[in-house]
Amino acid sequence: MEIKRANAGKIKCLIFDLDDTLWEGTLTEGGAKKLRAGAAELIRTLDSRGILMSIASKNDHDSAMDALRRLDPTLPEMFLCPKISWGTKSSAIKEIAEDLNLKMCNLAFIDDSEFQRDEVKFVHPDISVYDASELTSLADYPEFTVRFITEDSKNRRNMYVSDMTRDRAKAEFDGTDEAFMSTLDMRLSIDPVDETQLRRVEELTLRTHQLNSTGYTYSYEELCSFIDSDKHEFYIAGLTDKYGDSGKVGLLLMEDAGDAYVLKLLIVSCRVMTRGVGTALLTHAVRIAAARGKKLRAEYLETEYNRIMYITYKLAGFDEICELDDGEGCILEYAREALPEYPSYLNIVC
Amino acid sequence: MNTQERILKFFIEKNKADDNLTWDTDLLAGGYVNSLFALEIVMYLEKEFKIRIKRKDINDENFRTINNMTALVERLVK
Numbered sequence: 001m002e003i004k005r006a007n008a009g010k011i012k013c014l015i016f017d018l019d020d021t022l023w024e025g026t027l028t029e030g031g032a033k034k035l036r037a038g039a040a041e042l043i044r045t046l047d048s049r050g051i052l053m054s055i056a057s058k059n060d061h062d063s064a065m066d067a068l069r070r071l072d073p074t075l076p077e078m079f080l081c082p083k084i085s086w087g088t089k090s091s092a093i094k095e096i097a098e099d100l101n102l103k104m105c106n107l108a109f110i111d112d113s114e115f116q117r118d119e120v121k122f123v124h125p126d127i128s129v130y131d132a133s134e135l136t137s138l139a140d141y142p143e144f145t146v147r148f149i150t151e152d153s154k155n156r157r158n159m160y161v162s163d164m165t166r167d168r169a170k171a172e173f174d175g176t177d178e179a180f181m182s183t184l185d186m187r188l189s190i191d192p193v194d195e196t197q198l199r200r201v202e203e204l205t206l207r208t209h210q211l212n213s214t215g216y217t218y219s220y221e222e223l224c225s226f227i228d229s230d231k232h233e234f235y236i237a238g239l240t241d242k243y244g245d246s247g248k249v250g251l252l253l254m255e256d257a258g259d260a261y262v263l264k265l266l267i268v269s270c271r272v273m274t275r276g277v278g279t280a281l282l283t284h285a286v287r288i289a290a291a292r293g294k295k296l297r298a299e300y301l302e303t304e305y306n307r308i309m310y311i312t313y314k315l316a317g318f319d320e321i322c323e324l325d326d327g328e329g330c331i332l333e334y335a336r337e338a339l340p341e342y343p344s345y346l347n348i349v350c
Numbered sequence: 351m352n353t354q355e356r357i358l359k360f361f362i363e364k365n366k367a368d369d370n371l372t373w374d375t376d377l378l379a380g381g382y383v384n385s386l387f388a389l390e391i392v393m394y395l396e397k398e399f400k401i402r403i404k405r406k407d408i409n410d411e412n413f414r415t416i417n418n419m420t421a422l423v424e425r426l427v428k
Contacts, residue, residue: 177366178381307389307392308386311388314409315385315388
């Protein structure tokens, strides 16, 4: 097991100021005729790495979007949820974080104005801020560097766009969550991990904190060794629905401990956490264990963010069988007679 | 408002209530509560009623109905 590399790949979304940061000059004073040197390359590079981009700028929304389009017709679609208004940048950034469901510590903000950077940093101490002069070197900073570029990272922007369309449909839907989900025509594939997927597997273990049941992360080499191991069962889950392909969104790793399988990893991408993937993977795990005459146990280590994992276990029929030494965690075991059912709104393909 | 009504109000504010929801509706079987919303409920109850819900009190029985949640809260505020 390796300790998470402190900063590598930490930034999931870079938020640009416009005037004198993304483009030269000030739009209201006749500027914005040219992107700043290095901006186009930076945008292309980050997009290919699956790092999202957005805008927090004090300007008129429509004129600023027109200016972007004049610079390059493909530019506006690169920015998700741009917030262009005369409000504070800190409030614009708060809205972006909420729209994209990202934590402040995964956001970065670039602005030529020290005053604006300080305002943002004061309100959101966890965000990373950069001066516009760093535009050309940003892509080389470790927090913007990813080890591999996967299919999922290349498609990430499109996935967020379809996520937002789905979220709007959900907000307009009149009924329970379960009823809404049954309208989505969701298919969850659960397959044994093979070598071609290892990079996405590693990416999932590094990017996902909230729904990682143990907080363990494994090195690439360790993950690789589980594929051929007789003592391990290792699955990856992919989700699609009528709004699009959400890509590979979940991982399940179990270790054979004789009378039981022990869950070592249960990871669900936070983008899909409302869609029953965690419950489905747990169900899958219990059913595989039962088919081989084994119990299913899970180790739970309490962290700041993963209380939801404990709740998922308990609502899925697990009971605590013992506490871990320090009381900060416990071992859970599936305790019901009957096998659990997959959520009715998911078509499982395995 | 009593405890029961405050919890129902939370369901309504979170847009999780429909015409069939009563104090005794099975929220888990009825699809009203998934684990994400259960987490929101836990956090809401802790803040609203100034209680701490320990791991041993997180189970499907305590969260199955609004009445059961009410009983849990009233036991913990004592």
